[in-house]
Amino acid sequence: MGEFELIRQYFMPLARLHGSRSVLLGPGDDCAIQSIPPGSDLVFSIDTLVEGVHFPIGYRPDFLGWRALAVATSDLAAMGAEPACFTLALTLPEVDEPWLRGFARGLGRAAESFGLVLAGGDTTRGPLALSLQVHGLVEQGLAIRRAGASVGDLVVVSGTLGDAGAALDYLDALSPSEDEQCVLEQYHHPQPRLKLGIALRGLATAAIDVSDGLLADLNHILESSGVGANIVRAQVPVSLALARLKGDAAVDYALNSGDDYELCATIPEATWATAPEALKQHFTVVGAIEPAPGLRLDGIDVASGSEATGFDHFRRRA
Amino acid sequence: MGEFELIRQYFMPLARLHGSRSVLLGPGDDCAIQSIPPGSDLVFSIDTLVEGVHFPIGYRPDFLGWRALAVATSDLAAMGAEPACFTLALTLPEVDEPWLRGFARGLGRAAESFGLVLAGGDTTRGPLALSLQVHGLVEQGLAIRRAGASVGDLVVVSGTLGDAGAALDYLDALSPSEDEQCVLEQYHHPQPRLKLGIALRGLATAAIDVSDGLLADLNHILESSGVGANIVRAQVPVSLALARLKGDAAVDYALNSGDDYELCATIPEATWATAPEALKQHFTVVGAIEPAPGLRLDGIDVASGSEATGFDHFRRRA
Numbered sequence: 001m002g003e004f005e006l007i008r009q010y011f012m013p014l015a016r017l018h019g020s021r022s023v024l025l026g027p028g029d030d031c032a033i034q035s036i037p038p039g040s041d042l043v044f045s046i047d048t049l050v051e052g053v054h055f056p057i058g059y060r061p062d063f064l065g066w067r068a069l070a071v072a073t074s075d076l077a078a079m080g081a082e083p084a085c086f087t088l089a090l091t092l093p094e095v096d097e098p099w100l101r102g103f104a105r106g107l108g109r110a111a112e113s114f115g116l117v118l119a120g121g122d123t124t125r126g127p128l129a130l131s132l133q134v135h136g137l138v139e140q141g142l143a144i145r146r147a148g149a150s151v152g153d154l155v156v157v158s159g160t161l162g163d164a165g166a167a168l169d170y171l172d173a174l175s176p177s178e179d180e181q182c183v184l185e186q187y188h189h190p191q192p193r194l195k196l197g198i199a200l201r202g203l204a205t206a207a208i209d210v211s212d213g214l215l216a217d218l219n220h221i222l223e224s225s226g227v228g229a230n231i232v233r234a235q236v237p238v239s240l241a242l243a244r245l246k247g248d249a250a251v252d253y254a255l256n257s258g259d260d261y262e263l264c265a266t267i268p269e270a271t272w273a274t275a276p277e278a279l280k281q282h283f284t285v286v287g288a289i290e291p292a293p294g295l296r297l298d299g300i301d302v303a304s305g306s307e308a309t310g311f312d313h314f315r316r317r318a
Numbered sequence: 319m320g321e322f323e324l325i326r327q328y329f330m331p332l333a334r335l336h337g338s339r340s341v342l343l344g345p346g347d348d349c350a351i352q353s354i355p356p357g358s359d360l361v362f363s364i365d366t367l368v369e370g371v372h373f374p375i376g377y378r379p380d381f382l383g384w385r386a387l388a389v390a391t392s393d394l395a396a397m398g399a400e401p402a403c404f405t406l407a408l409t410l411p412e413v414d415e416p417w418l419r420g421f422a423r424g425l426g427r428a429a430e431s432f433g434l435v436l437a438g439g440d441t442t443r444g445p446l447a448l449s450l451q452v453h454g455l456v457e458q459g460l461a462i463r464r465a466g467a468s469v470g471d472l473v474v475v476s477g478t479l480g481d482a483g484a485a486l487d488y489l490d491a492l493s494p495s496e497d498e499q500c501v502l503e504q505y506h507h508p509q510p511r512l513k514l515g516i517a518l519r520g521l522a523t524a525a526i527d528v529s530d531g532l533l534a535d536l537n538h539i540l541e542s543s544g545v546g547a548n549i550v551r552a553q554v555p556v557s558l559a560l561a562r563l564k565g566d567a568a569v570d571y572a573l574n575s576g577d578d579y580e581l582c583a584t585i586p587e588a589t590w591a592t593a594p595e596a597l598k599q600h601f602t603v604v605g606a607i608e609p610a611p612g613l614r615l616d617g618i619d620v621a622s623g624s625e626a627t628g629f630d631h632f633r634r635r636a
Contacts, residue, residue: 024359028542029464030396030526031363031454036354041342044437045349046451048407050444078348089366089407089449119362122449126368131407131440131449133364136349146347208348224346 006095006123010104011088014111014118022137023085023119032120034085034135043136043143045075051128056171061099063188064130065106070190071211072132073114074261077197078209080144081136085119086111089131092123114192144197144265148205149225151291153266156283158193160239161214165257166246182241190261197263199279203272204265212258214286215302219295221266230296231255231287255297324413324441328422329406332429332436340455341403341437350438352403352453361454361461363393369446374489379417381506382448383424388508389529390450391432392579395515396527398462399454403437404429407449410441432510462515462583466523467543469609471584474601476511478557479532483575484564500559508579515581517597521590522583530576532604533620537613539584548614549573549605573615 015026025033036042049068051057069086076083088107092100111118116134167187170180192209200207206225208217214236222229238250246253266289267275295302333344343351354360367386369375387404394401406425410418429436434452485505488498510527518525524543526535532554540547556568564571584607585593613620 025461025463030393031361031399031461033397033456033461034360034362035458036360038356042352042354042360043349044352044405046405046407046438046440046449048409048440048442048444048449050409050442053442053444075348079351081349087362087364087451089364091366091368091447120364122364122366124366124368124371126366126371126447127445129409129444129447131364131366133405133451138351140353143343143349143351145343 006100010100011118011121014104014108016117023117027118027120032085032087034119037137039140040137041140041143043076043079043081043138044133045072046131046133047072047075048129048131061102062106065103065108066110066189068130068132069107069110069114069116069134070192070261072134073116073194074190074192074209074211076134076136077192077194078144078207078263079136079138080142080197080201080204080207081138082198083115083194084135084137085117086132086134087119088121090121090123091126091129093126093128114194138201142201144200144204144207146206146208146221146224149221149227149266149289150205150268151227151289153205153268153289154272154285155218155229155231155264155266155287155289156272156285157210157214157237157264158196158262158282159260160237160242160254161210161260161262162238162242162250162253162257163187164190164259164261165213165253166242179241179245182239183245187259190259192261193263196279196282200263200265203275203279204267207263207265210258210260210262210264213256214264215255215295215297218264221264222293222295226293228290228292228294228296229287230290230299233298235284235286237284237286324418328418329436329439332422332426334435341435345436345438350403350405352437355455357458358455359458359461361394361397361399361456362451363390364449364451365390365393366447366449379420380424383421383426384428384507386448386450387425387428387432387434387452388510388579390452391434391512392508392510392527392529394452394454395510395512396462396525396581397454397456398460398515398519398525399456400516401433401512402453402455403435404450404452405437406439408439408441409444409447411444411446432512456519460519462518462522462525464524464526464539464542467539467545467584467607468523468586469545469607471523471586471607472590472603473536473547473549473582473584473605473607474590474603475528475532475555475580475582476514476600477578477580478555478560478572479528479578479580480556480560480568480571480575481505482508482577482579483531483571484560497559497563500557501563505577508577510579511581514597514600518581518583521593521597522585525581525583528576528578528580528582531574532582533573533613533615536582539582540611540613544611546608546610546612546614547605548608548617551616553602553604555602555604
């Protein structure tokens with residue numbers, strides 16, 4: 001089977017999902033065409049996943065399809081954007097139909113769940129890797145950037161952190177325990193916090209998704225905003241499963257391991273006080289923005305720059 | 319040097335080039351933001367280049383930077399779009415500063431030449447590969463698609479074809495002849511036909527860029543439009559250098575080899591007759607659209623489908 005037939009068979013159905021109506025022309029031409037509603041800006045991000053670096057060699061293709069789109073879509077959530085469409089650049093060592101079928105199934109489920117249609121792509125031969133670009137829409141001027149954090153803002157995070165990082169310890173487990181299964185599920189099927197991101201518009205002064213670990217990602221906000229922060233270790237939320245599996249070390253996973261795809265945001269204290277309970281219940285206050293540059297954990301400096309912590313693709317071995 | 323520092327040093331200058339003013343937020347946040355002027359649609363395409371498949375192992379990094387952006391931008395030309403910005407997903411086996419410097423230089427020259435600013439990207443560790451997504455703007459409804467060719471339209475191509483394909487024979491030449499240098503230059507520094515694409519808006523009924531060979535790419539137009547075509551072999555334009563290097567076989571390169579990045583378009587005969595000479599001088603009429611499906615060369619069937627000819631990444635060995 002040739003490249004073109006392969007693309008048609010497995011990926012064209014993803015271009016017909018119900019979701020965004022802004023895609024005027026999908027895959028199969030030189031370019032795709034997207035209509036941007038008046039009053040909205042286009043918000044977009046590209047992410048690459050390489051086998052053996054961002055996911056294990058031999059990783060289940062349906063899990064990979066979900067994970068790849070979730071990772072990319074999480075960046076839309078962090079901006080408070082509405083999901084619209086995505087492109088897929090897929091590099092494969094060979095035409096493996098069962099693999100493609102599984103991958104397209106996982107990718108399709110994620111696309112439907114997140115409200116994204118496939119707008120275009122490219123398929124090439126080479127070592128297994130994927131680049132996905134996601135497109136979202138946001139009312140002009142309302143996208144949440146990294147640069148708006150102010151002294152006195154609270155630092156909040158959604159959900160719990162550390163499960164996905166801990167899951168790396170159990171990827172090869174033949175019969176994982178219930179707790180191990182819980183954290184593995186967070187690794188295999190991360191949920192981009194699209195609704196929470198949209199709900200943060202107009203409330204949060206800055207936001208980022210936690211892909212590289214809370215300390216590393218919060219550092220990006222601090223550097224962009226020209227401020228510092230203190231995090232209270234005891235307030236960092238971890239799941240019961242992680243706490244049972246890792247004991248006192250659970251919080252270290254929450255602080256330093258990546259792949260969680262929760263949101264970290266900064267919110268003025270007064271705004272937080274009057275925010276709807278329906279929103280607040282999804283977030284935990286973990287610290288506060290301070291004038292002194294740098295990031296502190298219980299008052300002690302933990303990082304001098306964005307490279308001191310978290311996931312750096314050129315430093316870590318898969 | 320870590321990933322973040324590396325990105326800043328070599329790629330941030332490309333985000334500050336004079337060009338599109340539609341990028342409201344460039345690299346360094348979770349997403350980039352692009353403003354789309356009222357009355358315009360977004361036109362976009364993603365392309366991947368893998369070392370050893372789309373470019374030779376050890377290829378000069380500055381040539382690669384130019385080629386990669388030219389290949390992607392050529393898709394904007396084929397739609398008649400104005401260039402705006404691009405994203406770069408770069409996968410590198412290691413941090414190699416001289417390589418990065420060269421690559422960023424070639425990419426930057428291409429970006430400036432084509433009028434594109436870097437809006438965002440991702441840098442990862444792995445086998446050398448690049449995915450670039452280019453964004454263009456086109457007046458609503460005026461993008462040139464593949465599906466509009468009609469019986470009686472002329473088939474035209476810009477420039478000359480086959481040089482880049484023939485260049486593959488001389489990539490390792492230690493002291494290439496003048497003619498060999500000519501075709502090599504077409505391979506190393508292709509020129510996306512942006513101005514010609516824009517000039518074709520409202521004139522061409524369909525267009526495509528010649529990336530996989532004239533026969534293969536014209537076949538895409540025919541299949542999308544539900545028509546056939548006949549090409550007159552003697553009218554296919556080849557450069558003097560190619561004709562001298564390859565003799566009678568020069569036209570075979572023009573018909574079947576890829577990487578030319580010229581435009582192939584269909585135009586109603588009456589439109590062509592009254593088209594400005596300034597436009598016509600850049601194109602050659604090579605054939606005509608016919609009602610019978612399929613592609614013919616001097617009246618003889620040459621291909622039964624898009625996979626019978628041209629560059630198919632899963633069939634060809636680099």
